[in-house]
Amino acid sequence: xxxxxxxxxxxxxxxxxxxxxxxxxxxxxxxxxxxxxxxxxxxxxxxxxxxxxxxxxxxxxxxxxxxxxxxxxxxxxxxxxxxxxxxxxxxxxxxxxxxxxxxxxxxxxxxxxxxxxxxxxxxxxxxxxxxxxxxxxxxxxxxxxxxxxxxxxxxxxxxxxxxxxxxxxxxxxxxxxxxxxxxxxxxxxxxxxxxxxxxxxxxxxxxxxxxxxxxxxxxxxxxxxxxxxxxxxxxxxxxxxxxxxxxxxxxxxxxxxxxxxxxxxxxxxxxxxxxxxxxxxxxxxxxxxxxxxxxxxxxxxxxxxxxxxxxxxxxxxxxxxxxxxxxxxxxxxxxxxxxxxxxxxxxxxxxxxxxxxxxxxxxxxxxxxxxxxxxxxxxxxxxxxxxxxxxxxxxxxxxxxxxxxxxxxxxxxxxxxxxxxxxxxxxxxxxxxxxxxxxxxxxxxxxxxxxxxxxxxxxxxxxxxxxxxxxxxxxxxxxxxxxxxxxxxxxxxxxxxxxxxxxxxxxxxxxxxxxxxxxxxxxxxxxxxxxxx
Amino acid sequence: xxxxxxxxxxxxxxxxxxxxxxxxxxxxxxxxxxxxxxxxxxxxxxxxxxxxxxxxxxxxxxxxxxxxxxxxxxxxxxxxxxxxxxxxxxxxxxxxxxxxxxxxxxxxxxxxxxxxxxxxxxxxxxxxxxxxxxx
Numbered sequence: 001x002x003x004x005x006x007x008x009x010x011x012x013x014x015x016x017x018x019x020x021x022x023x024x025x026x027x028x029x030x031x032x033x034x035x036x037x038x039x040x041x042x043x044x045x046x047x048x049x050x051x052x053x054x055x056x057x058x059x060x061x062x063x064x065x066x067x068x069x070x071x072x073x074x075x076x077x078x079x080x081x082x083x084x085x086x087x088x089x090x091x092x093x094x095x096x097x098x099x100x101x102x103x104x105x106x107x108x109x110x111x112x113x114x115x116x117x118x119x120x121x122x123x124x125x126x127x128x129x130x131x132x133x134x135x136x137x138x139x140x141x142x143x144x145x146x147x148x149x150x151x152x153x154x155x156x157x158x159x160x161x162x163x164x165x166x167x168x169x170x171x172x173x174x175x176x177x178x179x180x181x182x183x184x185x186x187x188x189x190x191x192x193x194x195x196x197x198x199x200x201x202x203x204x205x206x207x208x209x210x211x212x213x214x215x216x217x218x219x220x221x222x223x224x225x226x227x228x229x230x231x232x233x234x235x236x237x238x239x240x241x242x243x244x245x246x247x248x249x250x251x252x253x254x255x256x257x258x259x260x261x262x263x264x265x266x267x268x269x270x271x272x273x274x275x276x277x278x279x280x281x282x283x284x285x286x287x288x289x290x291x292x293x294x295x296x297x298x299x300x301x302x303x304x305x306x307x308x309x310x311x312x313x314x315x316x317x318x319x320x321x322x323x324x325x326x327x328x329x330x331x332x333x334x335x336x337x338x339x340x341x342x343x344x345x346x347x348x349x350x351x352x353x354x355x356x357x358x359x360x361x362x363x364x365x366x367x368x369x370x371x372x373x374x375x376x377x378x379x380x381x382x383x384x385x386x387x388x389x390x391x392x393x394x395x396x397x398x399x400x401x402x403x404x405x406x407x408x409x410x411x412x413x414x415x416x417x418x419x420x421x422x423x424x425x426x427x428x429x430x431x432x433x434x435x436x437x438x439x440x441x442x443x444x445x446x447x448x449x450x451x452x453x454x455x456x457x458x459x460x461x462x463x464x465x466x467x468x469x470x471x472x473x474x475x476x477x478x479x480x481x482x483x484x485x486x487x488x489x490x491x492x493x494x495x496x497x498x499x500x501x502x503x504x505x506x507x508x509x510x511x512x513x514x515x516x517x518x519x520x521x522x523x524x525x526x527x528x529x530x531x532x533x
Numbered sequence: 534x535x536x537x538x539x540x541x542x543x544x545x546x547x548x549x550x551x552x553x554x555x556x557x558x559x560x561x562x563x564x565x566x567x568x569x570x571x572x573x574x575x576x577x578x579x580x581x582x583x584x585x586x587x588x589x590x591x592x593x594x595x596x597x598x599x600x601x602x603x604x605x606x607x608x609x610x611x612x613x614x615x616x617x618x619x620x621x622x623x624x625x626x627x628x629x630x631x632x633x634x635x636x637x638x639x640x641x642x643x644x645x646x647x648x649x650x651x652x653x654x655x656x657x658x659x660x661x662x663x664x665x666x667x668x
Binding site for chain 1 (some may be wrong): 548549602
């Protein structure tokens with residue numbers, strides 16, 4: 001074989017970015033340690049946001065879970081905590097994410113399937129029974145109805161005697177990526193942004209340790225974007241929120257330290273590590289230069305990572321354990337603050353307890369046995385990785401320019417810009433797989449004649465009955481006139497410019513249901529109608 | 534009479550917003566020369582069946598990732614039966630565990646395609662299995 005021959009005509013990352021055969025100092029001309037990297041804990045934070053990183057404290061191992069009723073999920077939470085998990089993360093079922101109750105006709109077949117049902121404060125009480133809310137941080141994946149779910153959480157915490165100033169956790173509360181990718185929206189953009197800034201205001205005074213938003217690229221990537229699109233659209237969403245908060249009267253350093261991010265961890269190890277490192281570097285410059293933030297805590301981009309659900313295969317599902325391991329490794333090498341590892345059976349259903357345990361153990365093996373957490377940012381200085389990081393950063397600034405020119409992210413979404421970019425990328429990738437330009441083990445290469453069967457979680461249909469029974473009981477035992485009063489007060493406040501969080505908390509306290517509260521807001525705000533591209 | 538092309542309705546029942554797969558199928562079927570109508574998200578069984586009738590489609594492709602398939606898909610099939618429609622091929626895809634597939638087929642779904650199915654496989658299946666339209 002002649003020395004010049006290579007096994008492929010073109011080498012690319014999973015996102016389609018061309019990769020050279022060799023990277024050398026020539027690729028990093030003008031590269032400057034202080035400007036481009038800096039020490040960990042120092043600007044521009046490329047190497048990590050803490051001076052000690054995992055030598056000081058490991059990332060938080062936070063498995064996202066939720067199914068059935070609040071009691072079912074509470075049991076899973078206690079199990080995960082007993083196995084060494086260090087934080088909780090709640091998945092709500094789809095009716096809750098869409099702002100309707102379990103007894104709504106649209107909820108048929110959906111109750112407790114994709115997450116836990118959350119109809120009223122009674123469910124929130126059951127969900128966190130016997131869990132110390134001042135000791136455990138809780139992340140809640142809720143967007144369109146985030147203000148309502150959070151209010152229920154705060155009321156429950158207060159009722160149990162915890163101080164709001166001491167509790168901590170995260171609400172996802174990122175509506176822009178819903179319009180772009182995950183599509184669990186309720187209200188149009190403007191009132192949705194108002195609910196978000198109301199939360200920023202309320203938290204900055206009353207719940208100062210709470211992460212008020214988790215600006216998410218995860219779902220953008222799952223919808224088929226490239227790594228660069230994930231990064232650029234997410235950070236540009238972040239810019240949109242910062243602008244909105246400043247416009248609503250907050251000073252940047254009042255809320256920016258509580259902003260957090262959420263990224264995907266996909267298969268292409270170096271591309272992913274470059275993405276996380278570039279994210280910190282770009283956000284530092286955005287906060288400092290674009291918004292004039294002075295508090296270093298506003299400059300440092302903190303993020304959660306989850307391995308890529310869309311990379312898992314239904315074929316030879318045990319291989320998914322290996323994929324998840326590589327993805328988790330990327331997130332760790334990229335300096336994540338917390339991590340969720342997917343389970344091998346998730347192309348079929350929500351995971352079984354056994355599959356979740358292997359996923360959690362994967363993180364523990366990486367932490368305890370692999371040695372990668374012994375030193376900070378161990379890949380720094382690799383010609384290849386640093387070049388990828390610079391390219392990722394450059395691409396990000398270019399996307400910002402285009403979106404700024406459109407008048408910002410909301411305008412871009414209304415034009416379908418990010419949606420179409422993602423659709424194109426997703427179709428290109430599908431083509432690359434079908435043309436075997438990209439090989440997926442078990443899907444278009446290395447097929448097995450025999451498939452080993454895998455157990456899947458079965459959620460019994462009684463869940464639906466149990467949940468509806470509880471809802472009936474809640475509705476029958478509450479003070480009806482207090483419920484009506486709280487809802488009327490909310491309606492009035494929604495039409496004014498008052499901060500809505502205290503009004504929603506009163507509704508929650510009176511056991512008004514999520515659906516009832518959302519109906520009030522829908523009647524004032526209207527609902528979002530998705531343009532179809 | 535000129536022979537018309539294959540008409541397909543790609544529909545998203547259930548509450549989930551995961552439309553990556555549905556949109557890839559829409560585009561792949563169009564590239565294969567079919568006429569494709571996409572419903573958008575969160576369609577009820579009634580809406581889906583009515584659109585299928587109005588558009589006079591040969592095939593309905595249902596994409597669902599919410600876990601509600603055991604309840605919602607048989608309802609769509611029951612509605613079709615109730616309206617005495619037996620010339621529309623109905624196929625499904627999404628997050629559907631193997632053990633649920635026999636009952637879905639029992640209800641009248643012709644085939645369930647798991648994640649990782651190539652668009653080529655689906656195109657071939659539609660071409661080979663659409664039914665003779667009743668006159």
